[in-house]
């Protein structure tokens with residue numbers, strides 16, 4: 001979805017100069033386009049690798065392996081289809097950075113490769129230092145990993161080995177995702193540009209390090225750029241926004257663990273108990289299949305002060321003044337959205353960049369807390385809620401959020417860093433036509 005947001009911005013800014021062909025699996029195209037059509041953007045489905053005509057019932061990771069096995073042939077096929085339909089040659093590849101093979105495709109076609117990294121800058125920085133991290137790890141014992149910091153990486157002095165994305169750890173190096181990321185790390189320095197969804201002013205040291213590693217490194221702040229009235233789509237969205245309107249200022253706990261992570265049943269039960277016994281007003285975005293894990297009768301007993309939805313219009317929710325805290329998995333988009341709406345975070349990280357992001361939220365930007373021990377317990381949740389809701393600590397967090405939000409807003413002003421980077425990317429795309 002963030003890649004489509006970027007493409008929509010580029011398509012709007014380049015009027016009809018450039019045609020964008022968007023290659024993605026059918027399922028994902030259906031979800032992110034949701035029936036909408038955008039000028040100059042045409043979606044093409046690529047095969048997701050699952051056996052044709054059979055319903056796939058495997059895990060997320062099995063699906064990923066099938067997809068990886070189908071690349072790059074599935075993309076090549078769809079790209080040829082787009083070329084023959086339009087009668088034009090593809091002049092630039094703008095891809096998710098994970099698709100490392102785009103580097104070879106771009107070389108073959110003699111066109112630029114622009115790689116888009118959708119997760120946090122700190123995670124990209126850590127991945128780029130995988131070899132260095134491995135050699136450091138060999139020199140320390142497993143027990144030391146828990147506490148030892150990554151002080152040898154620029155801007156990461158408060159981050160610990162135990163905060164690293166699982167895919168960087170040597171014991172996971174054979175997983176499909178880890179292999180894909182390691183190949184990406186080797187190819188990215190060859191890309192014409194790396195684009196990241198962020199704003200430079202949030203992480204000077206890490207940014208300087210990343211700039212030194214790539215030919216061009218462009219931060220483009222998408223969350224703010226993507227403000228879009230159509231973001232509230234259906235009646236259920238409207239219902240939860242109307243419910244928020246009736247709540248007291250900064251009283252509601254908004255809970256969402258993003259689109260991938262799943263909390264353990266005992267964690268859900270602990271969180272539910274805290275909300276119920278403390279009568280905290282809450283809006284909880286929870287997949288339908290997780291509802292059965294809630295304590296019996298919870299929905300009825302809490303219906304006077306809480307609401308559960310299977311999908312929330314998150315940006316609109318966070319913008320509502322009644323939301324006082326965002327309990328999040330620390331996915332990068334959620335962190336950026338919380339900053340742009342100035343909502344303090346309680347982070348419960350699960351996977352990928354989430355532990356790193358939670359650490360940055362708590363110790364570097366000081367705009368929230370990471371739940372004690374990284375696991376939802378009754379006491380840990382109560383402590384975190386009181387910390388955020390308390391006048392003194394809550395006020396300091398809100399002030400820090402306000403300063404970061406100003407920086408984010410400045411970045412997208414006419415002369416802001418994000419706007420300049422966006423224009424540079426547009427120029428790159430325009431100049432590559434006919435290559």
Ligand SMILES: O=c1ccn([C@@H]2O[C@H](COP(=O)(O)OP(=O)(O)O[C@H]3O[C@H](CO)[C@@H](O)[C@H](O)[C@H]3O)[C@@H](O)[C@H]2O)c(=O)[nH]1
Nearest residue numbers: 118119256258259260285311312314331332333334352353
């Ligand atoms: O009810 C919901 C739940 C989520 N969202 C939106 O979904 C997105 C979620 O994105 P993110 O916070 O980044 O979480 P994930 O979807 O879980 O993101 C995956 O991808 C991110 C990079 O794009 C990584 O940072 C995460 O670790 C990884 O889990 C955000 O824009 C939310 O606003 C909603 O609109 N409504």
